[in-house]
Amino acid sequence: MQKFQFSFLLILFSIFVNAQVSSNYVISFKNAVHHEANIEVTFTDLKSSSVTFMMARSSPGRYAIHEFAKNVYNVKVTDSKGNLLKTTRPNPYSWEVTGHDGTIEVSYTLFANHGDGTYAQIDETHAHLNMPATFMYVPELSENEIEVTFNIPENLDWKIATQLKHLEANTYYAKNFQYFMDSPTEIADFRTRDFQVDGQTVKLVIHDEAASDDEINRYFENIKATVLQQKAVYGELPSYDYGEYTFLACYMPNASGDGMEHRNSTYVVSTRSLANGGIEQNIGTVSHEFFHCWNVERIRPKSLEPFNFTEANMSGELWFAEGFTSYYDDLTLCRAGVITQEDYITGLIGTFNYVWNSPGRDFFxxxxxxxxxxxVDAAKSVDETNRENTFISYYSYGSMLGLALDLSLREKGLNLDDYMKLVWETYGKTQTFYTIENLNETLNTYAGKEFGNHFFNNYIYKSEMPDYKRLFKMVGVDLTTNSEQVDLGVNIRYGKLLGNPKKNSSVYNAGLQKGDKILKVDSKELTESMNINDLLNSYKANDEVEVVFERFGETKTTKVTLLEATSYNISVLETPLKPLDKKQKTKRDNWLGKK
Incomplete structure (x- = not known):
């Protein structure tokens, strides 16, 4: 018995030792008007003789490198007794100290003035904090608990909104480093709305000084309808860690448009106030980010787990994680009655043309x-790229594949909703991280091996185009091509080629390049007030024209064979005199109607 009691006490001691608060942050905003925060952090329980502390280089939901250390300065380090410790810099984003006594106390100044879903912004209106852009950390303490205290200026009516667990006053808690870094925080004079769904709270925190209470109420009704329609896809909400999901909506003129998903919250950011079109234009981001609380946050690619904060995070599943989520964002708004069925259908045109007319499918x-x-994901480069010819956004590409899979399943009397629900039950609820092969296997289980393998072999492992004309016709939608016009294959403004010409297009084949300025087409001079498309209306496909252009100050002449425009149009088939047949109407209502 004594041996058992000793073992039990040893286990308790081990749990206490390995799960204590070892990173304790205090952040203050005395110089907020100049976008500065003062941060003090105490790191304890340090075992290594040489301790590394650092800023993150990447952020949850982003896949590129972001060097957050560039905005950190005035770094000072002491031990627990206040003795100054010398730091060395092994690389641009880390500091090292030796000679500590198991504790180091670090203070530094952060400059922050980019309010989006990745960075931080501090000014007299708010403290908009994404944790990787704000807080240093010690890698060896990543499994230990964290506390953070937000010191709010007394002269401001700021409040704190975050998915972190509230302890007391302005102090909050995270169970480990990964959760802390995934917990954005908005500190401002915001307003709130909330509603209950199956015993959990869905909350809107909105920092929008121009919006009226009535506008917020109207917007929140759209959010509620969106939440319930997305719940209908999966049959349930996820179990949020503290029983609450929070939309952190920052709609301020000093912000930057963005949306970023997190486990129990999301940052939805725009310069548009609800009073200035935001009720209609901001809801799409809300819809996209909320769908992520299943797809990405819990239905999680194995390639992104655990998230690496020291380098870029690459995943081959983003066509599904981001792309299928993009398919559902507007689809949900249609089902919720926020947009009409006709608006949803015609709204597909731009993305459809972008994806299926892109030369990028020849390469990837x-x-x-x-x-x-x-x-490409908020990454920056100073050298030229050829993205016009080699890249299609995985958001757009995946959304069109989601559309094709949904309609293909509906031909069989199935649907994408139930496939997503099966993926949720198999991988999301069980917190089993999936691979592309797992998605293929799950589709085989749901729709049959022949169907599942055909879809993946042709459209995922290859880049073929599904038969949309047949699929659209099933739901009373018409897909047509417009081949009566000619197309040069590049955006032109005031005669100047603004991007790289599209591969195999009219100007590409003629050898024109980005930066060239077209002066004449045949004998017709192109003036700055003239739209070149108007000038081309008098020509047909395969007509050859003489083009005079300027390159590097030199006037040149070439022959251009005009090619037909390959643009698609998507429209509803029915008219007042010719309604849909019953089967088409039923299929469309099952697809786009309220669940």
Whole structure:
């Protein structure tokens, strides 16, 4: 018995030792008007003789490198007795100290003035904090608990909103480093709305000084309808860690448009107030980010787990994680009655043309497009790229594949909702991280091996185009091509080619390039007030024209064979005199109607 009691006490002691608060932050905003925060952090229970502390280089939901250390300065380090410790810099984002006594106390100044879903912004209106952009950390303490205290200026009516667990006053808690870094925080004079869904709270925190209470109420009704329609896809909400999900809506003129998902919350950010079109224009981001609380946050690619804060995070599953989520964002708004069925259908045109007219499919399939994320996801480069010809956004590509899979399943009397629900039950609820092969296997289980393998072999592992004309006709939608006009294959403004010409297009084949300025087409001079498309209306496909253009100050002449425009149009089939047949109407209502 004594041996058992000793073992039990040893286990309790072990749990206490390994699960204590070892990172304790205090952040203050005395110089907020100049976008500065003062941060003090005490790191305890340090076992290594040489301790590394650092700023993150990436952020949850982003896949590229973001060097947050560039906005940190005035770094000072002491031991627990206040003795100053010398730091060395092994790399641009880390500091090292030796000679500590098991504790180091670090203080530093953070400059922050980019309020979006990744960075931080501090000014007299708010403290908009994404944790990787704000707080240093010690890698060896990543499994230990964390506390943070937000010191709010006494002269401001700021409040705190975050998915972190509230302890007391302005102090909050995270169970470990991964959860802490995934917990954005908005500190401002915000307003709130909330409602209950199956015993959990869905909350809107909105920092929008121009919006009226009535506008917020109207907006929140749209959010509620969206939440319930997305719940209907999966049959249930996730179990939120503290029984609450929070939309952190920052709609301020000093913010930057963005949306970023997190486990129990999301940042939805825009410069548009609800009073200035935001009720209609901001809801799409809300819909997209909430769908992520299943797809990405819990239905999680194995390639993103655990998230690596020291380097770019590459995943071949983004066509599904981001793309299928993009398919559902507007679909949900249609089902919720926020937009009409006709608006939803015609709203597909832009993305459809972008994806299926892109030369990028000659180079990369959806998996390989997903691999490009570290180069394009808010990543910056100073050298020219050829993205016009090599890249299709995995958001757009995946959304069109989601559309094709949904309609293909509906041909069989099935639907994408139930497939997503099966993925949720198999991988999301069980917290089993999935691979592309797992998605393929699950589709085989749901719709049959022949169907599942055909979809993946042709449209995921390859980059072929599904038969949309047949699929659309099933739900009373018409897909047509417009081949009566000619197309140069590049955006032109005031005669100047603004991007790289599209591969195999009219100007590409003629050898024109980005930066060239077209002066004449045949004998017709192109003036700055003239739209070149109006000038081209008198020509037909395969007509050859003489083009005079300027490159590097030199006037040149070339022949251009005009090619037909390959644009698609998507429209509803029915008219007042010719309604849909019963089967088409039923299929469309099952697809786009309220669940």
């Amino acid at each position: 399939n959806p998996i390989e497009m997903s691999y490009q994320a570290p180069f």
